[in-house]
Each structure stands twice: as C-alpha cells, then as structure tokens.
Amino acid sequence: MKVAEMIGEVRKIVESWRKEGLSVGLVPTMGYLHLGHESLIEKAVEENDRVVVTIFVNPAQFDRAEDLENYPVKTEEDLKIIEKIGGALVFLPDATEIYPEGFNTVLEVEELDKELCGATRPGHFRGVCTIVNKLFNIVGPTRAYFGEKDYQQLAIIRRMVTDLNMPVEIIGCPIVRDEDGLALSSRNARLSADKREKALILSRTLRELKERVAEGERETSKLIRWAIERIEKVPQARVDYFEVVDRETLQRLDVVESGGVVAAAVFIGKVRLIDNILVG
Amino acid sequence: MKVAEMIGEVRKIVESWRKEGLSVGLVPTMGYLHLGHESLIEKAVEENDRVVVTIFVNPAQFDRAEDLENYPVKTEEDLKIIEKIGGALVFLPDATEIYPEGFNTVLEVEELDKELCGATRPGHFRGVCTIVNKLFNIVGPTRAYFGEKDYQQLAIIRRMVTDLNMPVEIIGCPIVRDEDGLALSSRNARLSADKREKALILSRTLRELKERVAEGERETSKLIRWAIERIEKVPQARVDYFEVVDRETLQRLDVVESGGVVAAAVFIGKVRLIDNILVG
Structure with a gap:
C-alpha cells in the first residue's frame, strides 16, 4: 500500500x-x-x-x-x-x-x-x-x-x-451500529461511558418511532413532538433537529409517506451525534 | 466529423x-x-x-x-x-x-x-x-x-x-481583430454599418491609451476619465465599465503596473461589446 x-x-x-x-x-x-x-x-x-x-x-x-x-x-x-x-x-x-x-x-x-x-x-x-x-x-x-x-x-x-x-x-x-444500536461515529470516541449510555436514546427513539409508524401513526408533527420529549427527558441530551423528510428532496413531510426518512441530530453534552432511519 | x-x-x-x-x-x-x-x-x-x-x-x-x-x-x-x-x-x-x-x-x-x-x-x-x-x-x-x-x-x-x-x-x-481593429464577436452581427463604425471607438481608445502609458502617463484615474469622455462623445456609445486591473487578481490598480490589463465594456445602442489590452 x-x-x-x-x-x-x-x-x-x-x-x-x-x-x-x-x-x-x-x-x-x-x-x-x-x-x-x-x-x-x-x-x-x-x-x-x-x-x-x-x-x-x-x-x-x-x-x-x-x-x-x-x-x-x-x-x-x-x-x-x-x-x-x-x-x-x-x-x-x-x-x-x-x-x-x-x-x-x-x-x-x-x-x-x-x-x-x-x-x-x-x-x-x-x-x-x-x-x-x-x-x-x-x-x-x-x-x-x-x-x-x-x-x-x-x-x-x-x-x-x-x-x-x-x-x-x-x-x-448502510449505517453500521454497535450491538446496543448506537450508530458508529468517530465522535463517539468523545463520549464518556455515562454519556455513551445516554446517547442510546437517539437510536432507540428512531427505532420506536418506526414501530409507531408501523402501528398506524402517520402524522409527523405528533411523532416529532413525541420523539423530542422522549429524548430531552434524558439529562444532558438536547435535540438539535428532529425531522421527517422526503428521501430525495429532503423536504419536510406532513404525513409519513413511502420514501420518508427520519433524520435527527442530538447533543449529548458537547458532542453532537446524528442518526436516521427509513420509514413508510 | x-x-x-x-x-x-x-x-x-x-x-x-x-x-x-x-x-x-x-x-x-x-x-x-x-x-x-x-x-x-x-x-x-x-x-x-x-x-x-x-x-x-x-x-x-x-x-x-x-x-x-x-x-x-x-x-x-x-x-x-x-x-x-x-x-x-x-x-x-x-x-x-x-x-x-x-x-x-x-x-x-x-x-x-x-x-x-x-x-x-x-x-x-x-x-x-x-x-x-x-x-x-x-x-x-x-x-x-x-x-x-x-x-x-x-x-x-x-x-x-x-x-x-x-x-x-x-x-x-489572443484576441482576433478585423482589419479596422474591432475585436471579433458574435454580437458584432447585430451592429448596423453605421453602428459598426461607431463601435471602433472602443478598440481605438484602448490602443491610444496604451500609447499614452508608453509616453509616461501612469495614473489610472486620469487615463480612465480621458477614455470614458472620449468614448461617450460618440453618439449612442455608453460606457458600461472601463477599468485598469491586475492581470491575475482583477483588482483595480491606482497606477499602471507591469501586469496590468485595461478592460472595458461599451454599449453601442443596445449591443454591448467588450475588449481589452495589456499595458505596463
């Protein structure tokens, strides 16, 4: 090489x-x-x-x-x-x-x-x-x-x-995740063990949101409100953005459609992490 | 082909x-x-x-x-x-x-x-x-x-x-010119015979400006004022810009230096023509 x-x-x-x-x-x-x-x-x-x-x-x-x-x-x-x-x-x-x-x-x-x-x-x-x-x-x-x-x-x-x-x-x-679901990122190296545990809220919330969609919830404003509340209950977790958008145009969707992606960025202390999941 | x-x-x-x-x-x-x-x-x-x-x-x-x-x-x-x-x-x-x-x-x-x-x-x-x-x-x-x-x-x-x-x-x-000095341009096709004659003021002024520089005039503000006045004496000729700039950075020069270019755009009626000449 x-x-x-x-x-x-x-x-x-x-x-x-x-x-x-x-x-x-x-x-x-x-x-x-x-x-x-x-x-x-x-x-x-x-x-x-x-x-x-x-x-x-x-x-x-x-x-x-x-x-x-x-x-x-x-x-x-x-x-x-x-x-x-x-x-x-x-x-x-x-x-x-x-x-x-x-x-x-x-x-x-x-x-x-x-x-x-x-x-x-x-x-x-x-x-x-x-x-x-x-x-x-x-x-x-x-x-x-x-x-x-x-x-x-x-x-x-x-x-x-x-x-x-x-x-x-x-x-x-495709995204590669640790066994516990955290999306791999070079920035994960900056998380203490405690913060790493807290960071799991992001991938967990995305996964559960996908389940809620599968169960029939389609209204993105409801889904987003639910997700942000859930994430920010965790100490030191702050949502930078949490959106449901079209996969190609990245325009916000009012209802979850086929071709949607849920994308989010969350600060855990000073470290900003991103993750996403396809829905619909 | x-x-x-x-x-x-x-x-x-x-x-x-x-x-x-x-x-x-x-x-x-x-x-x-x-x-x-x-x-x-x-x-x-x-x-x-x-x-x-x-x-x-x-x-x-x-x-x-x-x-x-x-x-x-x-x-x-x-x-x-x-x-x-x-x-x-x-x-x-x-x-x-x-x-x-x-x-x-x-x-x-x-x-x-x-x-x-x-x-x-x-x-x-x-x-x-x-x-x-x-x-x-x-x-x-x-x-x-x-x-x-x-x-x-x-x-x-x-x-x-x-x-x-x-x-x-x-x-x-390099610029290719007609025998009378007019820089060739597809837009020249839109000039009537009368306007084509008037358009010659641009290349003539650039050429004469270069002579003035050779004779020792270095102050660009003077040269530019002289050139604009000369061009706009011709009926239907209007200067869009007339500048002396550095050949690479295109920044305006206060005095003509080696590495200068005089660049101008002039409207002859509705047709906009450009031309330039290296000086210094």
Whole structure:
C-alpha cells in the first residue's frame, strides 16, 4: 500500500492504473476509522480493482472551532486498518495542499443544504461539496463510497454529481451500529461511558418511532413532538433537529409517506451525534 | 466529423479515444462562429489528437432576456467551419439535456466575479463557471481553449480549475481583430454599418491609451476619465465599465503596473461589446 501526501503523486499512481484499464474505488474519510468506514472500504475493495482511501480533516466543513480542534486522530492505526482490508493508496494531504493561497471557488447545492444539518451548521455542506468535488477531480474514481449515516451529505453529493455531470458512480452504504444500536461515529470516541449510555436514546427513539409508524401513526408533527420529549427527558441530551423528510428532496413531510426518512441530530453534552432511519 | 446531441454519446466517443491514448482538445462556444473561434479550433487541432467543439447558447449566463433572445445562430454554417478546420466531434445539446429538472448546484469564483462584467451582469459568471465545469466533466479534455477577449472569463475559469483541481490545461488565445481593429464577436452581427463604425471607438481608445502609458502617463484615474469622455462623445456609445486591473487578481490598480490589463465594456445602442489590452 502506498501513502501519498501530494496531489501530483496521487494523480501519477491513479493514471498508471487507468492506463492498465483498472477500475478505482474512492472512500473519502476524515480518519479515526471505525467499523462503518471499514464496511465502506470492504465494499470498495469488492467492487473495484484498486481502492484509494483519503484521510483529511477538512477545516472548511467545520462550523465550530471546538469541534475541529477536538476531532479525534489515530492515523497510524488507520493506515494499518486500510492496508489489512486491501486499500492500494492512502491520500493524506495537509490543508495547504488542498486549499492553496487565493482559493476562491464556492460550490453548494442550494435547496438540499437548507434543512437538517444545513440549517444548524452554516457552511458545512459548502465545505463538504468543495472537498468531495476536489477529491473526485484529483483521484478520478470509477465509484465513490459514502455512509448513509450522513444521509443529507449523501443526498447532496448525489445531486452535485448529477448536476455537474461528474463521471463517478456514488454508492451509499448502510449505517453500521454497535450491538446496543448506537450508530458508529468517530465522535463517539468523545463520549464518556455515562454519556455513551445516554446517547442510546437517539437510536432507540428512531427505532420506536418506526414501530409507531408501523402501528398506524402517520402524522409527523405528533411523532416529532413525541420523539423530542422522549429524548430531552434524558439529562444532558438536547435535540438539535428532529425531522421527517422526503428521501430525495429532503423536504419536510406532513404525513409519513413511502420514501420518508427520519433524520435527527442530538447533543449529548458537547458532542453532537446524528442518526436516521427509513420509514413508510 | 460526428455531431452529438446527448451527453451519453459524447462520453462514449471520447472514452474510445482515451482508450487509444489520444489527447483531446475542447473548444466551448455559443456558436455563430467567427475568425476568433476559428483561431481557437485551429490551435486545438494543432495541439491535440482529437478536437471537440461545443455549441450551446447557455441561458444561465445571460442576465438580459433581450440579449439571449437576440443571440445570433447559424448552426449549419458553423458545422461546416468546424469540419473544415478538423474538428472530430461537435456537441450540440439542448437546454434540457444540460439543466435537467431539479438542477440545484451553485458554482462561482467569489472575488474575481465581483468586478468588471461581474459587477454589471449579475449571475453571468456563475452561469459561465457552471457550464464550463459541466463540459469539462462531460468531455474530460486534455486541454481547453478560450479567447482572451473574454479576459475576466479566462481568469475565472483558470481560478476554478486550480481551486477544484480539474485535470485539464487551460489555454488562452489572443484576441482576433478585423482589419479596422474591432475585436471579433458574435454580437458584432447585430451592429448596423453605421453602428459598426461607431463601435471602433472602443478598440481605438484602448490602443491610444496604451500609447499614452508608453509616453509616461501612469495614473489610472486620469487615463480612465480621458477614455470614458472620449468614448461617450460618440453618439449612442455608453460606457458600461472601463477599468485598469491586475492581470491575475482583477483588482483595480491606482497606477499602471507591469501586469496590468485595461478592460472595458461599451454599449453601442443596445449591443454591448467588450475588449481589452495589456499595458505596463
């Protein structure tokens, strides 16, 4: 496995693969890999001749300095994981390689980024679109893999790729959960044992909401009110948003329809966690 | 020479060239080709194994409905010109192929698009960036050719390509002028003989301004005042903007420096013409 810090090196390596007619899978990450990332890399290795994993904690997509500063890092371990699964190249740039002086281009998906995380994290998806667009142009992958935990991110990236005719296939992969139901996230590392226990309220509430829908409750305002009350009964848990939206347009639904997704963000103390579940 | 209306066709043809290891030049146009476009296509044919010319009057870059409606068209003739010079493929899409339902992505270069044409044509460069980005993704050219007449456009496209790491080389080509000095433009077709004569004031003023600089005048405010007065003495001529700016950053210069460009837009009646000249 090769590790490259410079864009020019990455281009050269991938170019040589392309000349051999090999397909290339890309898994963009911010590092601190967990089983969720591993599932993306495994799928990419299954479906492509070569796999590139990027590790870059993208400052442009952090709206809170505190969150960026505390984002966990374990690069040496990450590299071992990637090599074991079968990655061929890791791109590990620093911020000056990605955002050179005079950087001035703005890229965003206008409607999809107004709701959910976009409403409470200004500029976040602009940062996501920019870095993902750049990585696609640097690597030129056949396919790129994203987790469905970041549901809105996946919808926005799909829209950007369609709108800009980017020659890459976007593959969404299911959420990976711990045995107790907590959606895996690098940010879980910042939870104490006590807070980790409290954080379970999010996945539990989503699962029970789905059951309520199965039992016939369709009115989203009722479901949401019930869910927020339930979550905020837990000490130190605060709902950032809790919404039922259309799977593609991310527009709010008044009644649960087929094609709905329940998406939520909850602060447990200072750590913000997201999760979602398909309903209807 | 092939003519394709659908994105899928273009991809297929270019993909087959790429498999043979051929280089691809792209010349994006809005049609109504003149000798300026021809010089771009000639250069592209010289420097690449295959050349793609696109003809698409991009509605997203027109700020005035009147300008879009009156944009001249002569597709049959254009195709003959391209074939004669040696183009291999013409991409001739309609607007629904380029902007499908739900199109939602915004792309712009923030600082460079505030001055000059960006100041008086709101949204123009957003439209330019979007279509050029899309065409690069659809065609995947080795090199792309743009005229220096649209000086700001060229600077913005270079910035976008650098910022987003697009794998294409941008080639700027010199302005082509009629014998009397008028910069060639598809919009010249909308000038009556009388107005065409009046339009010469723009290139003449730029040329004389350059002489004044050579004679020692460096203060841009004086030069600009002189130029605007001179142009607006001509009946039906109205200056949209007249600026001396840095060649890369497009920031206004107080004194003419090496690396300056004088860029201007002038209305002759209802027709808006642009031109520029390097100074310093």
